Amino acid sequence: MQIDEETLKRLDRELQAINNRIGADRKTLDEVFDRSTLLTFGKLISDRIIEYVDFPICTGKEANIFRAITPQKKFVAVKVYRTSTSNFNRMIHYIQGDPRFPPISKNRREIIYQWVKKELANLEKLAEIGVPAPKPIKALNNILVMDYIGGVQKPAPLxxxxxxxxxxxxxxxxxxxxxxxxxxxxxxxxxxxxxxxxxxxxxxxxxxxxxxxxxxxxxxxxxxxxxxxxxxxxxxxxxxxxxxxxxxxxxxxxx
Ligand SMILES: Nc1ncnc2c1ncn2[C@@H]1O[C@H](COP(=O)(O)OP(=O)(O)OP(=O)(O)O)[C@@H](O)[C@H]1O
Ligand SMILES: [Mg+2]
CATH class of the missing domain: 1.10.510.10 (Transferase(Phosphotransferase) domain 1)
Incomplete structure (x- = not known):
């Protein structure tokens, strides 16, 4: 995977800007955007899946959700699973026994990547049977990109x-x-x-x-x-x- 230094630097600046807006300390930011996550973001940018990260929508128990903009200026939602704080045992419980997935590895990163693939497959299934849910766009490592649900100003309410x-x-x-x-x-x-x-x-x-x-x-x-x-x-x-x-x-x- 080739990500040039310039892209990485730009990403780091963008993330720092988000950080300033949400007021998270550097440690929290590093937890969400460890180097490998940053590289994954870089790959999504170089593959033109997203152009830049717009603003944080939510910090969930296991993932951070952002709104991002595509090169076609469309909004998308980006769900970033934190590799540091995810509840692996819970994940295993839901992956094991699902015949779509091979026996699960003990490697934490692998478990999260499986989890993201599972979310993508499930969103595809809902699209296929016509149950309203965000359409999935791309799963890469610990990041899932999907349709953004909401308006220009703010995401749809719960x-x-x-x-x-x-x-x-x-x-x-x-x-x-x-x-x-x-x-x-x-x-x-x-x-x-x-x-x-x-x-x-x-x-x-x-x-x-x-x-x-x-x-x-x-x-x-x-x-x-x-x-x-x-x-x-x-x-x-x-x-x-x-x-x-x-x-x-x-x-x-x-x-
Ligand atoms: N596609 C989307 N478009 C707009 N907003 C979204 C989208 N996906 C998620 N959100 C917002 O982000 C929040 C968190 O997303 P989600 O429920 O998928 O993850 P999570 O809450 O971290 O998971 P958990 O339930 O384990 O805490 C949602 O409550 C919703 O407000
Ligand atoms: Mg949730």
Missing amino acids: LKDVTMKNPDKFYNTIIKYIETMYIKGGFVHSDLSEYNILVHRNKPVLIDLAQGVVRDHPMAMEFLQRDIRNIVNFFRKHGVDDNEKKVFDRITSQG
């Missing part, structure tokens, strides 16, 4: 932060997504909640797909049950009355 005029409609749409994923895609999101659903143009959009497993995963039924429970419980607080077990039985009896 479901937990929006005031719904019509909670019933939202509820039915999300249950339909779960059903389509399971029946048509043979797939379970496995981390579904009001924290991993964006609301864009008055429609729910699913994010954070790395945990998703195929139906053959030994824990798939438990994950499906938990996804349904999270959604039913959240909407109950918004006056939608439904029964978790009924929904689960209805969905699983079809496939």
